[in-house]
Amino acid sequence: MFVGFRKNNIIVSVGVSLTLLLIGCNDSKASQCQRLIKTVNDGNSLVEINKGTQVATSLKLAKDLQAATEKIEQLNLQDPKLKEYQTRFVKVFTTLSQNINKAGKALNTAKSAEASTSGRKQIQTARSEIDNALKAAEIAAKQLDVLGTQVNKYCSQPE
Template sequence: MSVLRKYTVIVSVSLSTVLLLNSCSGSKASQCQRLIQLVNQGNSLIDKNKGQQVVTSVQLSKDLEVITKSIQELNLSDPKLKEFQSRFVAVFKNLSQAIAKAAKALSVAKTAEASPSGREKLQTARTEIDTALTAAAKSTGKESDNLVKQINKYCSEP
């Protein structure tokens, strides 16, 4: 997800340019700024917490739920930004759910005993973690990257 960090910087720079160029027409620019700011917060949380332990993963899932709700509650009037808003809500909701599922599986794995049934639990947990995070990273990561490019382009237009 390091690609997200790159796009966060690109979006931030582009947003600054948009705000300078469109200072008279603050409606679209301010809506872009609010949406991008929340998206950047969510992406920063993901980057900051990559590879952390179960407790952190559970907290990251909860934090992403808060970001998702904040994005959802934005009062945007621009139809295109509303579309971006709903798509980003889906992205962060999917990531939050995948991280929560992986954290739960990791928690089970940590409590597995050194026995045949414990090894089976461990293998099942490992598969669940891999499935949840790999699927989320592939589909949601691509969608997020695509959305960042689109919103960057849209918010740069006069």
């Protein structure tokens, strides 16, 4: 009788362990939302902190945004809608990173231009590149705002 009790105890323990393991591995929508929103907010705060900074900081910001993009990309989301948002956030952060990098490099070119005719041409070209990069970054930032609103709306819906 003692052996039978012990055998049933083991079966129940294994069953409970498997159930807890399955529940733990199955992220809820709310949990996935929290992870996505936190990671996106971390990346977004990089932009807010570094607004209007100089070349070295802009180039570092571009690298930091790329790292944030990779973190967003690596989130293991199961919810199909959140995976779609994740893909869209990756695209937006990639665009931000690339354009901030372009603007930083163009600003560096403008700063190092000589006071000459060719230097003025370099500055004009750099100014154009900066303007184009900042316009693209502004569009991406607006997309980021729209995506944030959409994710918040989706995540606030009951499961």
